[in-house]
Amino acid sequence: MRVALMVTCINDALYPGTGQAVVRLLRRLGVKVDFPAAQTCCAQPMVNTGYLDEAVPVVRTFVDAFSGYDAIVTPSGSCAGSARHQHGLVARRSGDPGLERAVAEVSPRVYELSEFLVDVLGVTDVGAYFPHTVTYHPTCHSLRMLGVGDRPRLLLESVRGLTLLDLPGADQCCGFGGTFAVKNADTSVAMGTDKVRHVQETGAEVLVAGDNSCLTHIGGLMSRQRAGVRTVHLAEILASTEGAVLGVPTTAGARR
């Protein structure tokens, strides 16, 4: 099986540790993983803001980079959702039947990490160790666009040392929503603030999710509010083994 890592533009630039975690995790599970260097972005920021013409060359780059792989794995529910549910739309808009065909070929092979682990590899115990209390935020696109269901929970419950605490109002949006976070910044912050309050109610040390963009928003609020909870991507927990220290401490004085 030829497996490609789609690292996503946010992870590439801001969270390289998440991509590295996927690489380590998949290798540990015996999967040979490629990183097609031609990849850039899933085009979601453009599509969701209405810039469909601008999305066309980006989707073209995407299918060029990933065609020929049996599976394309990404540590982002949102970007997987974009590839699976929006690329067809962009391709139709381009009026290029070749692009439509390429998208139809590639997009069904894109998997969010937990889907790939559970559905394709058939594992829920990935041999990880993470001795912390954790609460899980099912990001909207994982939850509703992809329907990953309880796969992430199954994976987390099999991590040794990890205590999983229920997050109240877990299925409510954190308020990130891509450009929504700046176009409607006040509403976005109000939604995120409620999410932070719920996270704190759990008493967990760590908030985990399958999307670093949502974690950037929630973590950015928690950092500003000195909430004392750090955010860690699901991939990094699943990759972690004895002795690893993970995550971005949210009171790290990022505000200079």
Added chain:
Amino acid sequence: MSGTFVGMPVFPTAAREALGNAQLRHNLAHATGTIRGKRSRLVEEVTDSITGDSGWEDLRLAGAGVKEAALLGLERELLRLEETLTANGATVHWAQDAAEANRIVTGIARRHGVDEVVKVKSMVTQEIGLNEALAAEGIAAWETDLAELIVQLGDDLPSHILVPAIHRNRAEVREIFLRAMKEVGRPAPEDLTDEPAVLAAAAREHLREKFLRAKVGVSGANFAVAETGTLVVVESEGNGRMCLTLPEVLVSVVGIEKVVSQWEDLDPLLRLLPRSSTGERMNPYTSTWSGVTPGDGPQEVHVVLLDNGRTNALADRTGRQALRCIRCSACLNVCPVYERTGGHAYGSVYPGPIGAILNPLLKGIGTDEQVDSLPYASSLCGACFEACPVRIDIPSVLVDQRAQVVDARRGHGVKSLGSGHAAEAIAFKGAAVALSDARKLGFGERFTRVGLGAARRLGSLPVLSKWAGARDLPPAPPESFRSWWERTDGGRSEGEGR
């Protein structure tokens, strides 16, 4: 008496103001939370009688199916409706837009020489501003739905489809009743408390004299059955039934998308609607009427079939599904944006997720900045689609409309619609260039670290200041994933893990 939404600011501005109102946020979170809970219990209860599995999805498909079928044959169904209604003794009028519909209704009222009408709560008459049009002719329109009465007496605007006064708590309602009832009829009792039952009793007394006096009643309709020429109104209080039966003349204003083909089509819809809207198995009052019945009820019945942008909406390939909407308000109650901002921020009688797509559909995209701001009033979390009983894929319509907004600006020149859009368009063009070629991206990324540091110091970039107002940025990583992969040969030259 109640105001209009004319001149509302764009969504982000209106939302900011609403977010500053702690009482409003509390009222809304409480009310929507309660309805959400009731709804989900009753949705789970719908089981397939054969398999025992959840039958909700099948019911949704059936509901979407009958509405879709009627929309596909809309012209035929409407002509059939006209025929059956006429045969039943009703007079059918066609109205292209709000002004025409208002002219027809005021004309009927004037012909009967009345200076007041009683009204069943109706979204469509609010959409066309009927009360204001009647007032301009010296005719008072009395709202008889409790929540609608609260809005009207409070000189307020509705903020929810089902519960127009959802933003008010009972202390506020008491105050409104004490202050305003006496000016328009029977005053509220002086010892009025804020007990819901006491408030309802005061409203009942106040409304009773209006019901008994009024010669003309005005209603909308939840459904119109083409096969039988039947209009249907569902409601919870019984006031609707009073308006539909007591006056001598009844005028119903009906959006053309309300038509369904046959009587049986009501079956899934009448099961979906109450569960989705009030969290009840069945709504307390379902009234149906077919034209005139000699000696019983109104002896003159008019039906105004209203377009007002609906055929334009029908021409929108992605957006037309919004015409399936049965106004249950489930999407409002689950929407995290609506829960924080309330309904007024949407600047329309149709607030929340359905309002965010319906207003642009009815009014058209690319002419009004307030309307164009609505498709962006969503985080695209998808909760609305999940809740919608007739499976309207609101997130997909929102994305499609955003593209229409952007395209309209490409054509019209961005200047007229604010300079922020020009900056955004340039940014996305730049991003498209960078993101279509990984080499250009890799080059840019070397500056990520520098870029982030500089951005923190600058903070004044409009986009960044909006982000950084309440949120920290993550610390910049020492290198991108891409350069780590190159440097370490995909991690192989780095040893085993961390």
